[in-house]
Amino acid sequence: MRNTARWAATLGLTATAVCGPLTGAALAAPSAAPASLYAPSALVLTVGHGADAAVAVPERVVTLTCAPTASGTHPAASDACAELRAAGGDFDALSAGGDVLCTKEYNPVVVTAVGVWQGKRVSYERTFANECVKNASVSSVFAF
Template identity: 55%
Template sequence: MRYLRSTRAATAFAAATGLAFVGTALTGSAYAEPAKPASLYPPSAIVLTLGQGESAATASVRRAVTLDCAPLPGGSHPSPAAACAELAAAGGDLGLLTAIPGNRPCTREWDPVTVTADGVWEGRRISWSATYGNACEMRSRVAEGAVFSF
C-alpha cells in the first residue's frame, strides 16, 4: 500500500477514485496525528474551609480559599507555594499535617471549629475534615504550617 505524502496527492487520489476525506485534517499525510494530553501534570486543586461548628456538614463556613498546585501554585490561598510544598511533603495526606499535638496552652471551653479540604490531589479525589474544641486548639495544631493559614 502506498502512503500519501502530500495534500495535493491526497486530493488528486480522492478525485480520481470518487472518495472524499470528510472530517480528516490533512497535515502533510493522510493520517491525523494522535490527540495530545492537555497537561503533563495530574490535577491538584483543593478548596479549604474554616467553619464554626461540630462537623463539616453543619459548620457555618467563616473562611474559604482555593489552592491549585499543578502545574504551578496558585489560587486564592495567601501562600500557595508554601502550602503546596507542605502538601507534597505529606504526600497529600492532610491528616499528617495536623497529627502532632500542639504545645500551646489553651482553655477548655467548647466552641468547636472545623477545617475541611475537598478536591483533587495528584489526580485522586480527597475529602478531609478535622474538628477542634476551639480556635486556640486549632491554631495550636495547624499554625506552624501554611496549608491552614488563611
C-alpha cells in the same frame, strides 16, 4: 437545616467551579495529547464554626492549586502546596508542631478540603475544640 443546605450548596458550587475544568481532560478523545504532564491538584479549603461540616457555616473559603505551580486565593499558596507535597497529600500528617497552651474552651472549629490532589479525589474534614487548638495542630494549609 437551613445552614446545612447553604453549606452544601456553597461547597458544591465552589468545588464545581474549581474541579469542573479538571474533568474535561478525562473526557477528551483517547488520541488527544495530554494538556499537561502534571496530575491535577486543585482544592477548596474551608474553615467554619460548628461540630461538623453538616452544621457548620463556612466562614472562610479559599482555593488552592498546586500543579504545575502554586496559585489560588490561599494567602500562602506556595507554603501550603509545599507542606501538602511533603505530607504526600495526607491532611492528617500535617502538623504545625511546637508546644502551645490553649484554653479548654469548647467552641468547635471545623476545617474541610474537597477537590483533587495529584489526580485523586479528596474529601477531608476535621473538627478542633477551638481556634487555638486548630492553629496549634495544623500547618499553613488551613491558616487563612
